[in-house]
Amino acid sequence: MNVTFNAFEVFEIAEQIERNGTNFYIRAAELFDDPDICQMFLRLAEWEKEHELTFARMKQQLPEQSLQASTSEADDLLPDPRIMAGLAVFGIRSEPAEVLRGRQEKTDIIRRAVEKEKDSIVFYHGLKEFVPAGADKDKIDDIIKEEMRHIVILDQSLKQNE
Amino acid sequence: MVMPFNADEVFEMAEQIERNGGKFYRAAAKKFPAMSKVLLGLAAMEDEHLETFENMREELSGTELEDTVFDPDGQAQMYLRVMADGNVFDLKADPVKQLGTRNTPEDVLKMAIGVERDSIAFYVGLKEAVSRKAGKDKVEDIIKEEMGHIVALNKILQDLT
Numbered sequence: 001m002n003v004t005f006n007a008f009e010v011f012e013i014a015e016q017i018e019r020n021g022t023n024f025y026i027r028a029a030e031l032f033d034d035p036d037i038c039q040m041f042l043r044l045a046e047w048e049k050e051h052e053l054t055f056a057r058m059k060q061q062l063p064e065q066s067l068q069a070s071t072s073e074a075d076d077l078l079p080d081p082r083i084m085a086g087l088a089v090f091g092i093r094s095e096p097a098e099v100l101r102g103r104q105e106k107t108d109i110i111r112r113a114v115e116k117e118k119d120s121i122v123f124y125h126g127l128k129e130f131v132p133a134g135a136d137k138d139k140i141d142d143i144i145k146e147e148m149r150h151i152v153i154l155d156q157s158l159k160q161n162e
Numbered sequence: 163m164v165m166p167f168n169a170d171e172v173f174e175m176a177e178q179i180e181r182n183g184g185k186f187y188r189a190a191a192k193k194f195p196a197m198s199k200v201l202l203g204l205a206a207m208e209d210e211h212l213e214t215f216e217n218m219r220e221e222l223s224g225t226e227l228e229d230t231v232f233d234p235d236g237q238a239q240m241y242l243r244v245m246a247d248g249n250v251f252d253l254k255a256d257p258v259k260q261l262g263t264r265n266t267p268e269d270v271l272k273m274a275i276g277v278e279r280d281s282i283a284f285y286v287g288l289k290e291a292v293s294r295k296a297g298k299d300k301v302e303d304i305i306k307e308e309m310g311h312i313v314a315l316n317k318i319l320q321d322l323t
Contacts, residue, residue: 087312114250118283125286126309148241148287155244 007130011059013088014127017120018052021045024116027100028109037106040157044113044150051143058136087126110158117154120147169296173219175246176288178253179281180212186257186277190270197267200318204274204311211304218297238290245284271319278312 025045029038100109121144128140187205191198245251257277264270282305289301 087309111250118279121286122279122282122309125282125305144286145237145290148290149237151250152237152240152244155247155250158249 007062008059010088010127010130011055011062014055014124015052015059017123018048018055021048021116021120022052024100024113028113031100031104031109032106034106037157037161040153041113044153047146047150051146054139054143058131058139061136087123106161107158110154110161114151114154114158117147117151169222169292170219171246172242172288172291173215173222175242175253176215176285177212177219179284180208180215182253182255182257183208183277183281184212186261186274189258189261190274193261194267194270197270197318200314201274204314207307207311211307214300214304218300222296238287241287242284242291245287251280251284268319268322271315271322274315275312275319278308278315282308282312 022045025041025048029041029045032038032041100112124140124144124147128137128144131137131140184205187201187208191201191205194201246253248254260273261270264273285301285305285308289298289305292298292301
């Protein structure tokens with residue numbers, strides 16, 4: 001049987017991704033003595049928190065029919081919920097802050113952060129299909145662009161620390 | 163200041179991703195004959211994507227990025243530049259060599275999902291950077307197909323575990 005998600009569940013995963021991101025960055029900041037890197041991680045944590053709130057607001061505004069899982073066969077206009085079930089693998093990995101237990105190289109932590117950001121970009125691109133064209137789609141686009149900017153910031157930090 | 167890309171550079175990177183993908187799936191099919199039908203099917207789709215990007219590049223060859231982009235704040239270009247630098251996304255790594263250390267079907271499927279995810283992460287930036295004229299919709303179609311690959315790979319992985 002195919003696992004499917006409705007829009008409500010998909011937004012819950014998006015919130016979870018952001019919560020995990022916030023926890024990851026707060027934990028990463030604790031592991032560094034360098035004030036610049038600490039500040040970078042704390043700033044990233046704040047941005048992820050803002051994204052979580054945006055997704056929570058969008059979830060609240062979903063119409064009631066979003067609670068029902070659809071099938072692509074039933075309605076071609078709706079996104080295929082199996083796609084999101086497949087992409088959910090990026091959203092529901094184990095708690096990322098957990099992997100930061102113990103001592104790790106600075107660059108390993110930054111690389112992990114980049115991987116986490118890539119997961120988010122891919123998941124949110126799929127998530128866009130669950131919202132109609134308009135303001136909410138634009139908001140998700142903005143979040144995707146911000147996640148891309150996070151990768152640019154992390155890459156700069158990686159270059160400085162290698 | 164980020165050096166702007168031209169269409170040639172950007173699409174060459176996309177082509178390299180697809181070449182790597184095709185090589186990876188063919189090598190994986192050889193290593194795990196039980197999954198070869200699915201893996202060779204995915205390889206064939208990566209070949210089609212390669213052809214699409216080659217055609218897009220040919221159509222846009224010599225065109226400066228300013229004619230092909232819709233990226234007013236340059237954010238997508240900065241992102242693509244980071245991806246191109248090879249620090250966070252290594253296009254030069256030989257996927258067949260990387261496969262050498264994966265000894266179970268589960269490992270290979272997880273690696274394949276990672277390869278697909280990296281492709282999508284790049285194409286999302288590419289889509290942001292190119293104009294409709296330069297083939298934004300074609301890039302979106304390819305993203306959707308790569309998402310479909312993740313679904314297929316994930317399903318096999320779930321059936322195995």
